[in-house]
Amino acid sequence: AEGLTELRIGLFLALGSVASAVAGLAAHRTEKAIGVRGIVLAFPALLILCLWGVGLTRHIVVFYALTGFVDGLLYVAMQDYLNKMIPSERRATILSFQSMAFSLYMIIFFPVIGWVGERWGLPAAFTGMAAVASAMYLGYLLFGMRKSR
Numbered sequence: 697a698e699g700l701t702e703l704r705i706g707l708f709l710a711l712g713s714v715a716s717a718v719a720g721l722a723a724h725r726t727e728k729a730i731g732v733r734g735i736v737l738a739f740p741a742l743l744i745l746c747l748w749g750v751g752l753t754r755h756i757v758v759f760y761a762l763t764g765f766v767d768g769l770l771y772v773a774m775q776d777y778l779n780k781m782i783p784s785e786r787r788a789t790i791l792s793f794q795s796m797a798f799s800l801y802m803i804i805f806f807p808v809i810g811w812v813g814e815r816w817g818l819p820a821a822f823t824g825m826a827a828v829a830s831a832m833y834l835g836y837l838l839f840g841m842r843k844s845r
Contacts (some may be wrong), residue, residue: 708760716768723772730779734793739770747784752783795800 700708727735743766749759782790813821 704747708757711757711761711811715764716771719765719768720772723776726769727773727776732773735770735773739766739773740829740833742766744826744833747822747826747829751819751821751826755817823826 699757728742730738743763746763747760750756752762778791778794779787809821809825819825
């Protein structure tokens with residue numbers, strides 16, 4: 697990604713956003729086809745594979761667009777699921793807490809990723825994100841899924 701013009705980077709970001717919007721439209725059909733459990737298990741893994749693809753291959757644009765698609769579908773499906781599962785009298789509080797936790801996570805995580813990207817390049821930054829996400833997903837599979845059985 698080094699050496700790219702601002703215009704090209706902007707086009708990549710726009711492509712990822714369009715892919716995310718298209719995925720949002722497909723979320724309910726996908727949920728009907730594979731169920732919420734299928735989305736919760738498969739799509740984080742697909743997102744992680746896409747991050748690895750951005751970091752380790754020359755097909756950065758393709759994997760970045762796929763990252764947008766997978767993230768968009770996952771976001772819409774999970775928000776819909778949470779809205780169905782949380783009682784309405786508690787929904788605003790829980791969703792506000794979720795938003796705050798995400799913001800705090802990004803306040804810490806994004807500068808670190810930016811620093812890695814500036815120091816060692818964007819592929820290293822995406823590879824680092826993929827490694828952290830892989831470890832978190834493994835922890836989710838080992839510990840989080842055990843509680844839901």
